[in-house]
Amino acid sequence: MLYVLARSLAGGRREGVLSAFGTFLGGMVHVFAAALGLSIILARSAVAFAAVKYLGAAYLCFLGVRMILEARRDNADPGAMLSTIQPQRNPLWQGVATEVLNPKTALFFLSFIPQFVSHTGGHMFLQFVTLGTISVVLNTTADLIVIAMAGPLGVRIRSSAVFRRRQRTVTGAIMIGLGTYLATSESK
16 A cells, blocks of 8 residues: 555556556456465465565565655756656556565465355355455555545645655655565564
8 A cells, every 4th residue: 555655646646546456466466376376385485485575575675766766866957857757667567566576465365365265155266266356456445545545645746846856755765664674574
């Protein structure tokens, strides 16, 4: 949600929606992987979990550092501000990568959804995919609400060069903080 909020504030509603749709697609990758039993590898293999965890953390830190560097570049070159209004990277694919590289999402689907799958209720794969899809849709709905609420603040950010530089720096620091949290959190 913080990732989508950061993208919405930095790039507006369109960028936020594309980011939310990207995290939706990334979440669906986890749903199908867990339904097929592939995510069990992450849950059982410390090496696989650590690899995905640290890759995801590094990606979030990379996004944060890039935001901070762009904010500083914008500070040095006032003409560059105009170019930062348009998204420079594809927020859809960044959203997919951010969610796919989040091993906690895989572990959520492995630990939470199976509790509601009934062995006697029919095809277990379809039950799992249906419940996982409902979960991802609810998460995406929450993201869309955050995007709508971020709209007025985003207009202010995009209308003030100083405010935008500060926001990008703070957002970058938050992304680095999220990456650091992911890298240092214990897996359970």
